[in-house]
Amino acid sequence: MCGIGGVFAECGPVSEGGLRAMALTLQHRGPDESAVWSEGRIGFAHARLSIIDVGGSHQPMHAVDGSWSVVFNGEIFNYRELRKDSDYPYHTDGDTEVLLAGLVRHGIRFVERLRGQYAFAAFHHETETLHLVRDRVGVLPLYYRNVAGGLVFGSEIKSIIRYVGCAPCVDPDSLDSYLAGRSVPSPNTLYADIRKLRPGHRVEVRASGELFEKRYWAPPAVDRAEWPDPREAVDAADTLIRDAVSAALVADVPVGAYLSGGVDSSLIVAVMKQLRGSAPLETFVAGFGDPRYDELAWAKRVSDYVGTKHHQVDVRAEDFLDLWPTLSWHRDAPLSEPADMAVFRLAQAARQHVTVVLSGEGGDELFGGYPKYRFASWARIIRRIPSGPRRVAGRLLEARLPKRLSRQRVAVRALSAESDLGQLVTWFAPFTSEERQRLLGSGPTTERQRSxxxxxDDIDRMLRFDLESWLPDNLLERGDRMSMAASLELRPPLLDHRLVEFAFSLPSEIKVRGGKPKWLLKEVAKRYLPDEVVLRKKVGFRVPLDEWFRSGICDNAWDRLTGSASFVASTFNRDEVCRLLMRHGSGRFNEESRIWTLLSLEVWHEACIKGWETFAPGEGTR
Structure with missing residues (x-):
């Protein structure tokens, strides 16, 4: 895993100093090596975390015939297989040169043969065309900005800002999207004029400056005829999961795994251990000192059952105030989940022992693991009720549900949304469209920008919506930034594109079967783990913010969200913000998600907008 950046200028030469500033800004992504290169109108910057061919594969890299130059972030898991099919005169043992060889022989469409997680830029010298490419599901990020002098791109937004050297501005049109989902969906960002390359897409920038975007991958449609027997699907899933984990173990450095005690990470760890035999396996878990959410005992039970060397890291309320600005700087965005900080602490602990970790992201989005998928049939029925009465009834019911029924409140809010799209958006939305309108003082824009x-069926639509939005723009972005903040590479084998294609070809009733979410994946997990681990109630990776917002960080929330210098107070309806804080403080309502959303936006603005020139990350996180 690495950090990449570069510029395609309208007329050369590019700024060598600007490229060096980009590489320095991305140093946390690649502490092992840094380099820049430029020629005429094109320039690349690279910061390397050495994983494959540790002593070689220096970047930026150029084809032996001079036809292509690349700067690459990620791993191509099938690079050895692709290398065997090539007669290219290799000088390294790494995957980057395999990419170059494929570009020389097949052109940019070679990307369709890659298996792995990647974001890269490739310049074709003869046609003077720059290609930007992002992997199929968006494990790794890539951003770009058209400026007066050309196009600037980078793994992280801060590197683009550093090259341009101008104060960043908030995109007001993206604020509604942020309030609707705690992150801004591709291709937009919270920064004006900076765009996020969408998963499974590539961009071509011609010599004239024209930009063309093309989607090169999409999940397949459901094929009921292919999988009439659920047991055959379980066997196929087992084979594909083992193959995906095996592929993700390709590395010339130590590889460990996150182990929360949930089904997804436990299955990954169990398969890893079988594949590695007697070789030791390091696993890592985070705890919060709250028995409502801690799964430490379950993680330990899985570790003992499988046979791993297990490590635990504790996260405290004090960590939040200390780390919040620094991790907002690393993410280039508001921290979408409190778990971002726990993931960072976990990455810090893991980095002391390994350079790569495998994780369980994707299991819920591929195989229907969230509780909301059980409500899919309700959504279809409730949509028959006219939107006006549906919204009124939903508001009345939600207001009367006690705070302990938080999941039911979310379900009521989502099911009573006024449209099909509103139902999809609202499941993970802190604020409904009406609440966003009261905060912003203008009509919502999110629903008009998405489809x-x-x-x-409803389950299939939910899964496809989550694959395109919630997964890449929230979970994967979090995983990449929080692991890279600790210079640790994260790999989610369940998001191997062959496994993703298999999952989306399955009928919904194989994934959510008899009202049981994630039935197929749990059937596979039963082959590796005890039933008590597989069948226990889902908890999720949660932080006890409800109590922390009433105690340790309550005053901080009031100061930041209502003070005279507050971006939130000056941008949104201050009375609505105060009302939200008072509701939570009463103890009768749990508004942690909404308070977190606003407070995280404020901290990001302090670090990344106000402090774009002066903010310095905390010790040990660069």
Whole structure:
């Protein structure tokens, strides 16, 4: 894993100093080596975390015939297989040169043969065309900005800002999207004029400056005829999961795993251990000192059962105030989840022992693991009620539900949304469209910028929507930034594109079967783990913010969200913000998600907008 950046200028030469500043800004992503290169109108910057061919594969890299130059972030898991099919005169043992060889022989469409997680830039010298490419599901990020002098791109937004050298501005049109989902969906960002390359897409920038975007991958449609027997699907899933984990173990450095005690990470760890035999396996878990959310005992039980060397890290309320600005700087965005900080602490602990970790991201989005998928049939029925009465009834019911029924409150809020798209958006939304309108003082824009994906039923549509939005823009972005902040590479084998294609070809009733979410994946997990681990109630990776917002960080929330210098107070309706804080403080309502969303936005603005020139990350996180 690495950090990449570069510029395609309207007319050369590019700024060598600007490229060096980009590489320095990305040093946490690649502490092992740094380099820049430029020629005429094109310039690349690279910061390397050495994983494969540790002593070689220096970047930026150029084809032996001079036709292509690349700067690459990520891993191509099938690079050895691709290398065997090539007669290219290799000088390294790494995957980057395999990419170059493929570009020389096949052109940019070679990307369709890659298996792995990647974001890269490739310049074709003869046609003077720059290609920007992001992996199929968006494990790794890539951003770009058109400026007066050309196009600037980078793994992280801060590197683009550093090259341009101008104060960043908030994109007001993206604030509604942020309030609707705690992150801004591709291709937009919270920064004006900076765009995020969408998963499974590539961009071509011609010599004239024209920019063309092309989607090169999409999940397949459901194929009921292919999987009439659920047991055959379980066997196929088992084979594909083992193959995906095996592929993700390709490395010339130590590889460990996160182990929360949930089904997904436990399955990954169990398969890893079988594949590695007697070789030691290091696993890592985070705890919060709150028995409502801690799964430490379950993680330990899985570790003992499988046979791993297990490590635990504790996260405290004090960590939040200390780390919040620094991790907002690393993410280039508001921290979408309190778990961001726990993931960073976990990455810090893991980095002391390994350079790569495998994780369980993707299991819920591929195989229907969230509780909301059980409500899919309700959504279809409730949509028959006219939107006006539906919204009124939903508001009344939600207001009367006690705070302990938080999941039911979310379900009521989502099911009573006024449209099909509103139902999809609202499941993970802190604020409804009406609440956003009261805060912003203008009509919501999110629903007008997005569409309902095609699907054979409500579960299928939910899964496809989450694959395109919640997964890459929230979970994967969090995983990448928080692990890279600790110079640790994160790999989610469940998001191997062959496994993703298999999962989306399955009928919904194989994934959510008899009202049981994630039935297929749990059937596979039963082959590796005890039933008590597989069948226990889902807890999720949660932080006890409800109590922390009433105690340790309560005063901080009031000061930041209502003070005279507050971005939130000056941008949103201050009375609505105060009302929200008072509701939570009363103890009768749990508004942690909404308070977190606003407070995280404020901290990001302090670090990344106000402090774009002067903010310095905390010790040990660069």
């Amino acid at each position: 309902v994906p095609e699907g054979v």
